[in-house]
Amino acid sequence: MEKSFPHPLTQDPRILLKPGNLFHPMDQSPSPSMRERAAYIKANAYCPHPDHAHDHPTHINFTCPDCGIPVYCSEKHWESDYENHVLICDTLREINEDDHDLRSGRFFPEFQYPGTQLNEALINFTNWDTFLYTRGFEAINEERSLRQVTKLLTYPTTITSFLHELSPYTLRNRLTVEGLKSVAALRYTLHPPLTGTGQTIKGLRLTSPPVRLFMLGARAESSLPREVWHQLCYMFPQSLFHLIFIGPESMSNREAELPLPERTPLNPYGAVIERVSHHMKISTFVEYYQKLHEAGYFAPYDPYFDCFVCFHPGFGHPGSSAEWEGTLPKLLETKVPILCTGYTEADLTRDVEWVMDKCKGEFDVLLQPGENAFKSLRWDLNDNDPTDISQGNWGLWAFRGKRYEAVPKEGVLAI
Numbered sequence: 115m116e117k118s119f120p121h122p123l124t125q126d127p128r129i130l131l132k133p134g135n136l137f138h139p140m141d142q143s144p145s146p147s148m149r150e151r152a153a154y155i156k157a158n159a160y161c162p163h164p165d166h167a168h169d170h171p172t173h174i175n176f177t178c179p180d181c182g183i184p185v186y187c188s189e190k191h192w193e194s195d196y197e198n199h200v201l202i203c204d205t206l207r208e209i210n211e212d213d214h215d216l217r218s219g220r221f222f223p224e225f226q227y228p229g230t231q232l233n234e235a236l237i238n239f240t241n242w243d244t245f246l247y248t249r250g251f252e253a254i255n256e257e258r259s260l261r262q263v264t265k266l267l268t269y270p271t272t273i274t275s276f277l278h279e280l281s282p283y284t285l286r287n288r289l290t291v292e293g294l295k296s297v298a299a300l301r302y303t304l305h306p307p308l309t310g311t312g313q314t315i316k317g318l319r320l321t322s323p324p325v326r327l328f329m330l331g332a333r334a335e336s337s338l339p340r341e342v343w344h345q346l347c348y349m350f351p352q353s354l355f356h357l358i359f360i361g362p363e364s365m366s367n368r369e370a371e372l373p374l375p376e377r378t379p380l381n382p383y384g385a386v387i388e389r390v391s392h393h394m395k396i397s398t399f400v401e402y403y404q405k406l407h408e409a410g411y412f413a414p415y416d417p418y419f420d421c422f423v424c425f426h427p428g429f430g431h432p433g434s435s436a437e438w439e440g441t442l443p444k445l446l447e448t449k450v451p452i453l454c455t456g457y458t459e460a461d462l463t464r465d466v467e468w469v470m471d472k473c474k475g476e477f478d479v480l481l482q483p484g485e486n487a488f489k490s491l492r493w494d495l496n497d498n499d500p501t502d503i504s505q506g507n508w509g510l511w512a513f514r515g516k517r518y519e520a521v522p523k524e525g526v527l528a529i
Contacts, residue, residue, distance in 0.1 A: 161187035181206035293480030324354035430468030446515030462509030
């Protein structure tokens with residue numbers, strides 16, 4: 115009689131997967147959350163086989179034995195379309211193993227973030243390797259560990275790589291003349307001169323107001339561990355920060371952690387306020403930016419202290435472009451830099467073309483569109499379409515509303 119073995123979950127509620135045992139078909143995973151994810155893919159994603167282009171679409175129901183991801187409706191379609199699937203099969207397997215690694219129960223030393231940066235130790239923004247080394251991270255020798263840590267750090271580091279005085283983006287590398295003007299204003303605030311402050315009355319110095327970073331359409335970035343965002347304070351040790359997450363999804367899956375407060379005359383938009391440290395404050399608004407702008411809630415805006423950041427905004431995506439169409443003119447009115455990222459080259463190009471079409475002649479490009487030096491090295495899977503894979507913050511570009519300067523011309527003041 116064949117002996118049956120109980121499922122691992124019934125033996126030990128904490129599953130420990132060793133580095134050599136991270137591959138499991140998603141629908142047979144020892145992790146319940148992975149099995150639930152496989153069930154979601156099968157219930158919502160459709161088979162990508164060309165036969166369905168002229169036939170009724172069919173839900174996915176077959177898991178590739180090589181990558182462990184549900185990808186086709188049947189084994190027959192998987193075999194006949196293998197030439198296309200093999201192009202992404204290795205990447206899908208990497209995604210599968212990385213997800214199991216997060217659920218393995220191992221200790222993650224890569225998530226131990228360094229603290230204060232010495233003034234004498236300059237940060238090198240050439241690439242991830244030089245950044246992590248000069249920033250003082252513990253040595254990361256495994257590619258998987260590097261992928262895991264860059265998945266989180268890509269958000270604050272992408273912002274820093276554009277605003278920092280040691281930025282890799284210069285006039286020789288994608289930064290425009292107008293872009294240099296904008297970042298120079300912000301750098302004046304972010305890198306104040308060392309004026310010899312002290313503990314006595316004679317050592318008192320005026321402190322600049324906090325730099326406000328508006329994260330519009332916030333989703334995953336709003337739920338990042340606060341120590342990840344606090345890295346900004348270590349990379350700009352002389353500055354204060356106020357991070358403002360705005361968007362209807364900015365508190366998704368965080369209601370139990372931070373219940374939304376009631377809207378009162380003193381807090382008309384129900385902002386959730388977090389004081390991370392005396393250098394950083396975080397405010398979250400479950401609201402559309404356009405409504406806050408029209409109410410003048412954040413006015414006035416100052417190019418020396420304010421910057422908008424849109425992580426994967428989807429300006430040109432059919433599902434979100436209508437929402438941005440009314441918001442974008444409001445952003446351009448502020449004349450404040452708008453830093454944007456994209457999941458892929460196609461996603462970034464679509465957003466750029468949409469902005470150029472809707473606001474032609476009304477904005478200046480600050481940073482030419484291109485690949486982000488600090489994109490996430492980890493691949494992400496679209497559960498609604500397993501053939502759609504991307505890297506967080508793959509592309510980067512920036513723009514702002516055009517400034518019209520008064521110039522004298524033949525004795526007449528022209529604008």
